[in-house]
Amino acid sequence: MARDTRLPIGGLAKRTGTKVNTIRFYEDIGLLPCAARTASGRRTYGDEDVGRLAFIRNARGLGFSIDEIRSLTALALGPAQDCAEIRALGARHLLDVDEKLERMARLRAELARIVQLCDGGPVSDCRVIEAIAAGTA
Amino acid sequence: MARDTRLPIGGLAKRTGTKVNTIRFYEDIGLLPCAARTASGRRTYGDEDVGRLAFIRNARGLGFSIDEIRSLTALALGPAQDCAEIRALGARHLLDVDEKLERMARLRAELARIVQLCDGGPVSDCRVIEAIAAGTA
DNA sequence: ACTTGCTTCTACAGTTACTGTAGAATGTAG
DNA sequence: CTACATTCTACAGTAACTGTAGAAGCAAGT
Numbered sequence: 558m559a560r561d562t563r564l565p566i567g568g569l570a571k572r573t574g575t576k577v578n579t580i581r582f583y584e585d586i587g588l589l590p591c592a593a594r595t596a597s598g599r600r601t602y603g604d605e606d607v608g609r610l611a612f613i614r615n616a617r618g619l620g621f622s623i624d625e626i627r628s629l630t631a632l633a634l635g636p637a638q639d640c641a642e643i644r645a646l647g648a649r650h651l652l653d654v655d656e657k658l659e660r661m662a663r664l665r666a667e668l669a670r671i672v673q674l675c676d677g678g679p680v681s682d683c684r685v686i687e688a689i690a691a692g693t694a
Numbered sequence: 695m696a697r698d699t700r701l702p703i704g705g706l707a708k709r710t711g712t713k714v715n716t717i718r719f720y721e722d723i724g725l726l727p728c729a730a731r732t733a734s735g736r737r738t739y740g741d742e743d744v745g746r747l748a749f750i751r752n753a754r755g756l757g758f759s760i761d762e763i764r765s766l767t768a769l770a771l772g773p774a775q776d777c778a779e780i781r782a783l784g785a786r787h788l789l790d791v792d793e794k795l796e797r798m799a800r801l802r803a804e805l806a807r808i809v810q811l812c813d814g815g816p817v818s819d820c821r822v823i824e825a826i827a828a829g830t831a
Numbered sequence: 832a833c834t835t836g837c838t839t840c841t842a843c844a845g846t847t848a849c850t851g852t853a854g855a856a857t858g859t860a861g
Numbered sequence: 862c863t864a865c866a867t868t869c870t871a872c873a874g875t876a877a878c879t880g881t882a883g884a885a886g887c888a889a890g891t
Contacts, residue, residue: 579850641812658798
């Protein structure tokens with residue numbers, strides 16, 4: 558077992574791919590508990606902190622908002638019955654993502670169409686501006 | 695010809711599906727020119743303003759940033775040669791959108807997988823939290 | 832004429848999730 | 862012992878709005 562793997566904030570940052578300021582920010586808003594400090598007042602982190610921050614970063618990467626992550630961790634620390642709520646939160650988020658994906662796909666098609674309007678034609682015939690102005694239905 | 699179709703800010707807002715505050719915001723940052731005013735100091739808008747705001751809203755809907763829209767309108771008002779630049783801007787934005795789409799699709803798959811972990815199993819076996827914490831590769 | 836109620840005015844604070852900067856102190860390597 | 866890197870706190874800035882406060886203007890009903 559690797560004991561005494563205490564990291565300074567920069568180490569934790571490197572380990573989790575997070576910026577130092579972001580870690581302090583998470584502590585400020587209570588997403589991370591207050592870190593332990595050295596005699597001189599510097600933050601030190603252990604394995605549990607690495608795990609918790611990794612969880613946060615992964616959840617953010619999955620598109621969960623900070624408020625959602627707050628719910629998620631609160632539920633995770635709560636009674637086992639709340640598992641249903643956890644799943645519900647995930648499912649709701651999945652619906653959001655699907656909706657966003659659909660909108661983006663439509664946007665993509667429209668944008669491609671508009672950019673095509675320029676392709677190969679003489680420069681003076683560019684209709685991109687007009688196409689955008691005309692609206693995307 | 696419909697002359698005298700001057701609108702107050704609320705009318706323009708309704709016509710273009712924009713909030714009143716947003717219109718003022720666009721004026722503040724110079725995206726819209728300063729509006730004409732009535733004797734008592736209220737903004738009035740004509741057809742050209744409707745068109746310009748519609749263009750902005752459509753471009754925003756297509757995901758262009760305000761800075762990009764600034765470039766677009768500057769180029770649109772410039773010499774015809776800049777059409778190539780307009781197309782380039784659109785193409786660049788299209789690449790961005792494609793990239794975002796890809797990332798979101800991957801995220802969607804991972805999220806779906808995680809939510810599945812709960813489905814049908816007993817409540818006490820929920821692994822959503824662990825799955826998120828484990829990272830998404 | 833008067834009052835009610837809606838719209839508009841300016842100006843600024845709040846949102847989300849960070850990122851960057853200033854200035855001081857502390858830690859580390861040569 | 863002297864650089865240089867890291868950390869500390871505290872606050873300003875980012876994007877693109879949204880919301881609020883308090884005052885003033887305007888249109889309609891009585």
